[in-house]
Amino acid sequence: MDKAVEVHPDDRPYAWAEVDLGAIEHNASLLAERARPAQLCAVVKGWAYGHGTIRAATAAVAGGATWLGVALVNEATDVRVRGQLSEPILILAEPPHRQLGDVARLDGVRVTLYTAEGIRAAAKAAREVGRDTPLPVHLKVDTGMHRVGAAPQSALHLAELVTASEGLELEGLWTHLAASEDPAHDDYTARQLQCFDAVRERLAAAGIRPPIVHAANSGAVLAHPEARYDLVRCGIALYGIPPRPRMPEAAGLRPAMALKARVSYVKRVAAGEPISYGLHHVCEQPTVVATVPIGYYDGVPRQLGLVGGEVLVRGVRRRVVGAVTMDQLMVDCDSDESVHIRDEVVLFGSQGGETISAWEWAERLDTIAYEIVCRVAINRVPRRYLPA
DSSP: OOSOOOOOGGGSOSEEEEEEHHHHHHHHHHHHHHHTTSEEEEEOHHHHHHTOHHHHHHHHHHHTOOEEEESSHHHHHIIIIISOOOSOEEEOSOOOGGGHHHHHHSTTEEEEEOSHHHHHHHHHHHHHHTOSSOEEEEEEBOSSOOSSSBOGGGHHHHHHHHHHSTTEEEEEEEOOOSSTTOGGGHHHHHHHHHHHHHHHHHHHHTTOOOSEEEEEOHHHHHHOGGGOTTEEEESGGGGTOOSSTTOGGGTTOOOOEEEEEEOOEEEEEOTTOEESGGGOEEOSSOEEEEEESOOTTTTOOGGGGGTTOEEEETTEEEEEESOOOSSOEEEEOTTOTTOOTTOEEEEEEEETTEEEOHHHHHHHHTSOHHHHHHTSOTTTSOEEEEOO
């Protein structure tokens, strides 16, 4: 099932993403070893950052992940029901309260809560579905990310509300670090952890000691051993991408995704002629230009050709020229007449000893590598899976 299907060259798609399941398994193994004795939660939200939820989760479990993390109830259902994976699943945000009944019906799914209304709704849902065991709850505390989570001063009250609620069990207490990958913000990470530990101490003084405590995301797993506690949650590092570029602590991770395409058209463009919409690029000399049938609808940013973005053709770096269009982009092949239709183009990944990383794109485009892999379109760019 995971092996790429071999088809006749004329029937192959013009663009695809290659996902190396062996790399995901390897990365999970490396991260699990780094985190010990904490357990590894493989975060597979957002269709596993564009890699494919079930296949990525299966590879991560094979590598040593013992938990799985998702963002949405339907993602938890996908992993548990369609993927038939039995590991504990943590929903990382408080769901819409109308969906808590669906959560309560799923075996082995844990829910994050951080409001009194959510706690009451979860308790009601657990009672109504007639669970045989309490619904495990992980209380999230906002220690400085300021996205979601209970205020530190409210955590004790909410923990007491969970423990007093029939049908609920306070299994976990957690927080999320805002800049754990960046040494320039180590002081802020330390303050977040101090705040979190203070919350833990207040709960303990009241006799509440959740058995699972967690704070570390990918950056903290790699760079902050003090943040590992009982469980670590790894997203981007699981897919072989460091949380920041040139991060020495990420040595050994293997990128799992490569974005590839084939040349669909080759032409010679005269000196002085412009390329693409807006006439942003003008050929300075007669140039061989290859058209590649992948564009911004497929996830290649429109600006890539305007900021010096490159691709690999025949193992050589070639510049994307002009604005990327919805379905196609153009590549300056200089005077190389050897470039032909159906030649492989690597947008990010490796070819002939050269590598273009997702972080290279991200830095040119003033974004992060997470966005680069996540935006590769699911509906138009098929995934080819290399077996573990």
